[in-house]
Amino acid sequence: MKALVKEKAEPGLWLLDVPEPEVGPGEVKIRVLRTGICGTDLHIRKYDDWARNTLKLPLVAGHEFSGHVVEVAPGVEDVALGDLVSGEGHLVCGKCRNCMAGRRHLCRNTIGLGVNRDGAFAEYVTLPATNVWVHRTPVHPDIAAIFDPFGNAVHTALSFPLVGEDVLITGAGPIGLMAAAVATHVGARNVMITDVSDERLDLAAKLGVSLALNVSRSSIEEGMRRLQMREGFDVGLEMSGNPAAVRDMIAHMTHGGRIAMLGLPAEEFAIDWATVVTSMITIKGIYGREMFETWYNMSVLLEKGLDLSPVITHRFDYRDFDAAFDTAAGGRTGKVILDWSGGARPERARHEPTEAEAAATMNRSA
Ligand SMILES: [Zn+2]
Numbered sequence: 550m551k552a553l554v555k556e557k558a559e560p561g562l563w564l565l566d567v568p569e570p571e572v573g574p575g576e577v578k579i580r581v582l583r584t585g586i587c588g589t590d591l592h593i594r595k596y597d598d599w600a601r602n603t604l605k606l607p608l609v610a611g612h613e614f615s616g617h618v619v620e621v622a623p624g625v626e627d628v629a630l631g632d633l634v635s636g637e638g639h640l641v642c643g644k645c646r647n648c649m650a651g652r653r654h655l656c657r658n659t660i661g662l663g664v665n666r667d668g669a670f671a672e673y674v675t676l677p678a679t680n681v682w683v684h685r686t687p688v689h690p691d692i693a694a695i696f697d698p699f700g701n702a703v704h705t706a707l708s709f710p711l712v713g714e715d716v717l718i719t720g721a722g723p724i725g726l727m728a729a730a731v732a733t734h735v736g737a738r739n740v741m742i743t744d745v746s747d748e749r750l751d752l753a754a755k756l757g758v759s760l761a762l763n764v765s766r767s768s769i770e771e772g773m774r775r776l777q778m779r780e781g782f783d784v785g786l787e788m789s790g791n792p793a794a795v796r797d798m799i800a801h802m803t804h805g806g807r808i809a810m811l812g813l814p815a816e817e818f819a820i821d822w823a824t825v826v827t828s829m830i831t832i833k834g835i836y837g838r839e840m841f842e843t844w845y846n847m848s849v850l851l852e853k854g855l856d857l858s859p860v861i862t863h864r865f866d867y868r869d870f871d872a873a874f875d876t877a878a879g880g881r882t883g884k885v886i887l888d889w890s891g892g893a894r895p896e897r898a899r900h901e902p903t904e905a906e907a908a909a910t911m912n913r914s915a
């Protein structure tokens with residue numbers, strides 16, 4: 550089969566013929582339809598310090614995918630041939646205290662698909678059946694392919710109650726955009742999202758946020774005035790990992806404000822701890838998705854009309870992966886999708902999936 554492999558200890562990814570993965574005990578095999586390109590994949594391609602210290606080569610990269618089940622190991626129940634599925638890319642041990650207590654997202658022994666084990670940038674991928682999320686309501690395969698980052702967004706956004714609250718989101722990358730869509734959908738009062746990319750802020754505006762603010766030109770205070778906010782933000786969703794953004798967020802929280810922090814800083818940095826203390830701010834770190842409460846929330850949000858289609862801005866055939874990765878690395882787009890279905894190469898499309906396309910998917914003809 551074709552797969553995007555990190556073959557050599559240098560920048561790049563290589564499209565190679567590799568053996569199809571074999572189904573192990575308790576696993577399922579999936580014909581991959583679409584994959585999403587994640588920041589992690591950009592690190593792997595670039596082969597930065599993190600990648601150098603983490604990866605064992607050769608490695609099939611990729612962890613955001615959708616596909617149809619083509620094989621299930623004996624004894625696997627509840628996953629059937631032909632099911633449209635997404636995959637939870639964190640494989641947990643099942644034995645540690647947190648796993649035993651059902652808090653699998655807090656497992657200390659997590660293995661990452663496409664990082665510590667061969668991933669989904671391939672025609673086929675295998676995964677434990679317990680890591681597979683079966684779509685039981687119609688979902689376009691493009692949207693199904695981004696359930697992993699959508700889950701990051703939902704896990705972060707739903708960490709604290711949002712109904713009627715003023716919400717600040719720092720960072721309008723794909724996950725920040727999806728978190729903004731979720732916060733708006735579930736009934737936050739004001740949702741202000743900040744970034745320095747006008748392209749990404751334009752996407753945020755399409756998702757119906759109260760204010761998409763370019764912090765290279767305007768201050769958060771200015772934004773608060775425009776929204777006629779008199780006090781600070783109730784909830785902060787930090788999506789950038791950028792020290793200035795984190796400091797700015799802390800400075801503009803109301804007393805008792807709560808921050809869910811998904812953005813991963815590249816290195817240590819100082820913040821104003823005195824403000825954290827005297828404003829009595831809670832900061833909660835977020836990593837991955839709750840298994841499988843977040844997945845349940847995602848499916849229900851889509852079922853209840855949440856529209857993520859503006860977040861997907863580019864689609865490429867997998868054979869054009871270099872162009873796709875360059876586009877994603879540019880930092881001005883929403884989500885970039887690779888099509889592995891093997892048909893004619895899709896045009897770089899900006900259209901939203903139609904009802905008919907979603908229906909066709911349910912008929913498993915995609
Ligand atoms: Zn990802």
Ligand SMILES: [Zn+2]
Pocket residue numbers: 641642643644645646647648649655656657658
């Ligand atoms: Zn565990």
